[in-house]
Amino acid sequence: MxxxxxxxxxxxxxxxxxxxxxxxxxxxxxxxxxxxxxxxEPVLHIGGFAVTNxxxxxxxxxxxxxxxxxxxxxxxPKDLDNAKNSDLVPxxxxxxxxxxxxxxxxxSESVAGKWVTKFFPIIMTIFLFxxxxxxxxxxxxxxxxxxxxxxxSGAEGFAAKGAILTAQPAxSGAEGFILVPFLRAPSTDLNxxxxxxxxxxxxxxxxxxxxxxxxYFKKFLDLSGFKQGAFMxxxxxFVGVLELISELARIISYSFRLxxxxxxxxxxxxxxxxxxxxxxSLPFLGLELFVGFIQAFVFMMLALVFFTxxxxxxxxxxxx
Amino acid sequence: MDVEGLKAIGAALAIGLGALGPGIGIGIIGGKxxxxxxxxxxxxxxxxxxxxxxxxxxxxxxIYALVIALLLKFV
Numbered sequence: 001m002x003x004x005x006x007x008x009x010x011x012x013x014x015x016x017x018x019x020x021x022x023x024x025x026x027x028x029x030x031x032x033x034x035x036x037x038x039x040x041e042p043v044l045h046i047g048g049f050a051v052t053n054x055x056x057x058x059x060x061x062x063x064x065x066x067x068x069x070x071x072x073x074x075x076x077p078k079d080l081d082n083a084k085n086s087d088l089v090p091x092x093x094x095x096x097x098x099x100x101x102x103x104x105x106x107x108s109e110s111v112a113g114k115w116v117t118k119f120f121p122i123i124m125t126i127f128l129f130x131x132x133x134x135x136x137x138x139x140x141x142x143x144x145x146x147x148x149x150x151x152x153s154g155a156e157g158f159a160a161k162g163a164i165l166t167a168q169p170a171x172s173g174a175e176g177f178i179l180v181p182f183l184r185a186p187s188t189d190l191n192x193x194x195x196x197x198x199x200x201x202x203x204x205x206x207x208x209x210x211x212x213x214x215x216y217f218k219k220f221l222d223l224s225g226f227k228q229g230a231f232m233x234x235x236x237x238f239v240g241v242l243e244l245i246s247e248l249a250r251i252i253s254y255s256f257r258l259x260x261x262x263x264x265x266x267x268x269x270x271x272x273x274x275x276x277x278x279x280x281s282l283p284f285l286g287l288e289l290f291v292g293f294i295q296a297f298v299f300m301m302l303a304l305v306f307f308t309x310x311x312x313x314x315x316x317x318x319x320x
Numbered sequence: 321m322d323v324e325g326l327k328a329i330g331a332a333l334a335i336g337l338g339a340l341g342p343g344i345g346i347g348i349i350g351g352k353x354x355x356x357x358x359x360x361x362x363x364x365x366x367x368x369x370x371x372x373x374x375x376x377x378x379x380x381x382x383i384y385a386l387v388i389a390l391l392l393k394f395v
Contacts, residue, residue, distance in 0.1 A: 038394040
């Protein structure tokens with residue numbers, strides 16, 4: 001097992017890492033501590049529209065997904081009726097994607113039952129989009145390569161040596177620089193997660209109406225309690241208000257769960273890289289890979305569960 | 321003490337205390353799920369998905385605390 005690790009390729013990678021370490025040490029380049037910015041920064045302007053680095057990365061994620069989908073379906077025969085059996089056997093990347101999608105489809109079917117054909121395209125798209133968005137932030141260079149810009153007035157800038165930002169504060173008189181990265185994981189921008197949360201919550205209402213027509217809104221405004229007296233009626237009305245609040249709170253919990261986890265993960269990685277460089281970051285990169293997957297899965301699963309719940313008539317689950 | 325320092329302490333307390341409850345909750349959920357899987361290994365897949373769902377709801381509370389901490393620190 002250990003012998004397999006000593007390949008030429010691994011040796012070259014190791015040498016490159018050591019060389020980078022030595023060169024950066026010799027040049028005396030020290031980068032400033034990471035600037036944590038809650039909002040995504042605009043990097044380019046199209047007309048009057050500011051494109052932020054998170055939006056730019058979201059577009060790149062979309063391109064990645066489209067290209068992956070094209071690669072997956074490239075080998076599929078055009079004419080399915082006359083295709084030989086051997087043409088239909090997936091291989092390589094297609095095989096992996098089919099295995100993954102089938103696994104998720106089976107899981108969704110066990111939760112959603114007959115609604116799975118309606119739910120699956122949405123939740124799988126959400127899952128793939130989020131998981132690639134989470135992982136793209138872990139690629140070296142994302143968040144560390146960018147434009148040198150003058151900070152907003154009042155903020156501290158740093159001196160730049162050529163194109164590299166150094167840890168020295170800017171000389172008095174001269175204006176300092178801060179780094180505005182070209183790319184930033186979309187999930188670390190609240191706009192992205194709120195947009196997805198709005199889609200998920202709105203689609204739950206849509207499927208509720210699709211499944212039980214106007215009867216769906218009985219959940220929010222239930223007058224049937226008045227048949228059992230004024231007291232029960234008021235309680236039922238209050239329960240409806242609670243349902244409405246819980247529906248709105250889902251937007252917050254969906255969006256902040258994804259944003260909080262991924263943003264905190266990126267901050268953790270940045271801080272660790274400065275506390276104990278090179279070595280300690282590695283296990284945490286693995287952890288962030290896991291967290292990125294789990295959060296995408298959780299978003300997908302919650303959307304699936306809430307879609308399914310909204311298709312079930314209110315009160316039905318208590319007496320069946 | 322200046323306002324910035326007090327803000328930092330407030331943010332640290334918000335997330336630190338806010339993580340206590342969810343931490344205990346997630347521990348109980350995980351422990352009980354392991355127990356259930358040990359008793360009934362065939363149902364492990366089902367238990368695992370339900371465990372993740374439960375953990376997510378417990379974790380949401382910690383996320384609210386994180387939001388408060390972020391608001392205190394950055395806004």
